[in-house]
Amino acid sequence: MREFAYGTDKQFEQLESMLEDNLCHIFPNCIMPEGCNVTVARIGFEKNSETNGYGVHIDKGISFSGRRAPRLFFQWLRAGTVWFIDFDDIKVFFHSLESIV
Amino acid sequence: MDVITVIVIIIIALVAVIKILKMAGVGQASQNRHPLPLSDSSTPNNRNANARMGRTLTLSSSEFETGEMVYLANSNWPGDREYHFNYKKQGNAWRAYILQMPDLQGRSPDGNTIHTLGGSGARYICWDRPVETLEGMQAISRRWADNVQKYIHTGRFG
Numbered sequence: 315m316r317e318f319a320y321g322t323d324k325q326f327e328q329l330e331s332m333l334e335d336n337l338c339h340i341f342p343n344c345i346m347p348e349g350c351n352v353t354v355a356r357i358g359f360e361k362n363s364e365t366n367g368y369g370v371h372i373d374k375g376i377s378f379s380g381r382r383a384p385r386l387f388f389q390w391l392r393a394g395t396v397w398f399i400d401f402d403d404i405k406v407f408f409h410s411l412e413s414i415v
Numbered sequence: 416m417d418v419i420t421v422i423v424i425i426i427i428a429l430v431a432v433i434k435i436l437k438m439a440g441v442g443q444a445s446q447n448r449h450p451l452p453l454s455d456s457s458t459p460n461n462r463n464a465n466a467r468m469g470r471t472l473t474l475s476s477s478e479f480e481t482g483e484m485v486y487l488a489n490s491n492w493p494g495d496r497e498y499h500f501n502y503k504k505q506g507n508a509w510r511a512y513i514l515q516m517p518d519l520q521g522r523s524p525d526g527n528t529i530h531t532l533g534g535s536g537a538r539y540i541c542w543d544r545p546v547e548t549l550e551g552m553q554a555i556s557r558r559w560a561d562n563v564q565k566y567i568h569t570g571r572f573g
Contacts, residue, residue: 358458360493365481365502386485386497396485399553403487 315344315357318408319415325400333361333368333401340371347414349380359404367397368404384410479504481549483514483568488560492568498560502552508545511551513538516560522569529563 321329332339334359336362358371374394378387386407390396398404466498480503488496499515513531526532530541546552566572 361422365484366550367481367484397481399484399486399557403485407486 315346315408315411316415318357319411320403321408323405326401329359330354333359336361336363338369340406345415346376346377347380347383347411349378349414350379351375351379361401362397366395367399367412368401369395369397370404370407371395378414381414383414387411387414430557431448440562484553486557488557488564492564495561498556498563500553500556502556504549506549509547509549510539511552511556512542512546513561516563517567519563522567522570529566530559 318326329339338358340356340358342356343354344357345397346352352373352375355376356371358369360369360371361367363371370390372390372394376391378391384407386396387410390407396407398407437444470498480501483501486498486500488498490496495517497515497517498513501514503510503512503513507549512533523529526538526541531538532541533539540552542555546555562573
């Protein structure tokens with residue numbers, strides 16, 4: 315997950331371009347922050363052209379008991395998915411996790 | 416083993432080889448499209464995956480809702496700026512139901528002030544005319560959220 319938390323603007327632009335194919339792009343073996351009950355997990359991204367939303371998925375069943383994390387991070391782990399209206403908010407979301415990765 | 420049986424076996428083998436070659440070709444293309452580290456192959460975006468993870472629900476030809484969607488309002492001020500909406504189409508118009516928003520920090524929650532309608536638990540953004548597109552309602556909800564942020568920190572909406 316560190317690669318997303320510290321992802322550059324250019325990398326996120328590349329990710330946004332990838333999602334134009336309306337496929338779900340899965341990144342396996344993402345190292346989870348210390349305090350998670352798993353060490354690695356899959357993180358996926360997709361664009362839904364029906365809802366104009368950008369989905370960020372993570373394996374279900376992951377819990378976090380580490381340092382204080384944003385509320386949305388806990389919601390994401392619990393639900394397994396968060397849909398954003400704007401792609402840029404995905405970047406903001408991951409950057410907010412810099413303190414825990 | 417007669418000739419017909421042999422021909423059938425050959426055809427089955429050819430079909431299997433063709434399928435394997437196609438799968439290999441798709442994997443190669445996926446890797447070429449993924450310059451980021453740790454990237455992997457794509458999977459089809461299908462309704463089953465959405466039902467398991469996402470929230471695209473078609474209710475009827477005139478009803479549609481997107482499920483919970485998040486907007487992070489402008490960052491002009493510190494603190495919570497997270498807004499969650501569920502966009503629902505009823506008839507020809509869209510509504511943005513407010514599922515989650517920051518605490519108003521003691522500001523009045525009156526609907527006339529912050530431009531919302533509906534009862535407790537089902538409040539939605541008020542707009543002066545029906546909004547016929549989802550894109551339009553999403554744009555309105557972004558602007559509304561940004562204005563609520565300003566209202567929280569300055570007392571002025573809009």
